[in-house]
Amino acid sequence: MTGPPRDPVSSAGHSFLPYRCVVTIHEQYLTPRDPGYDPLADLLRVLDLVPASQVAPEHAGAAAGSASLPTDPADVFLGASQPMPHGRVFGGQVVAQSLIAAGRTVQDLEGPLRKVHSLHGYFLRAGDANEPIRFEVERLRDGHSFSARRVHAVQYGRPILSMIFSFQTPAGGLDHQAEMPPVPMPEDIATISERLAHVPDGLDKDWAVRRPIDMRHCEGPIYVAPAPHQIAAQHVWIRTPGPLPDDPLIHAAVLAYASDYTILESALRKHGLAWTDSRLRGASLDHSMWFHRDFRVDEWLLYAEAAPSASGGRGLGIGNLFTTEGTLVASVAQEGMLRLKEN
The missing domain is CATH 3.10.129.10 (Hotdog Thioesterase)
Incomplete structure (x- = not known):
């Protein structure tokens, strides 16, 4: 199985790969069985979501369809999946992609950068790793210090994952933590x-x-x-x-x-x-x-x-x-x- 040349945009190490073409949604990539497979580059590939506005509906596959959330069209993204032996999307992948989608809608807010401080989600259905996923972001609130986002990951018109994320500007306050257990390095x-x-x-x-x-x-x-x-x-x-x-x-x-x-x-x-x-x-x-x-x-x-x-x-x-x-x-x-x- 062959794939596109892996040419990271940053020479400092792994970075987003410049896969901004419609064909990347359905492109067949190297799998862990192929000699040239780079698992980290492949993860960064699937985290590099494509704005849905850049993909024609006929190319969106299972990610096509109307929104299940009251979402601004600019806040809808499409993403591919890592190849999986059983054909089902790995849950951690779709959680990570949902976080990327939500985070993109807070990065342009005025003031200090708001970083995610919590996330909560439910896996509703098994995802198809051979089809693209649609990520719909609802802007629930943008306050002085906190922003809240709801994200649905959708295939075939139905959510496979529903999540809420909260982002916060830097702040001080009380500080303590549990101790790390003693283990080998x-x-x-x-x-x-x-x-x-x-x-x-x-x-x-x-x-x-x-x-x-x-x-x-x-x-x-x-x-x-x-x-x-x-x-x-x-x-x-x-x-x-x-x-x-x-x-x-x-x-x-x-x-x-x-x-x-x-x-x-x-x-x-x-x-x-x-x-x-x-x-x-x-x-x-x-x-x-x-x-x-x-x-x-x-x-x-x-x-x-x-x-x-x-x-x-x-x-x-x-x-x-x-x-x-x-x-x-x-x-x-x-x-x-x-x-x-x-x-």
């Missing part, structure tokens, strides 16, 4: 490639290894085998494999993307389950994040995760993200469907 932990070196090559392994996020499990991953100790907690170091642009919106979006990868794993650990367990059926139901302090996702962050409850076919995951210096930069909560198929 990322340089002392094996990579996913090293952990899965004994696993035969195949489609699932390609997708696990060649991701835009370098993830290093302090307690070891549970991709192919359950954890030796059934504890409802884990610690994962994460960062991108290359540099990102300085734009804080990009870093927030990439962190939102990464936060969806492992947040439910603590529940699986507690019950002695691995992702490859044929009985397991899982899906994200909602996702919330709070951004506390400045950070960069191209530098190591510790994702300290726990699962305080699992019941009713659902599991709750919570997490805190720390810099290597111990600064708490973000918190995450997600409930997901976790079911075991009966034999």
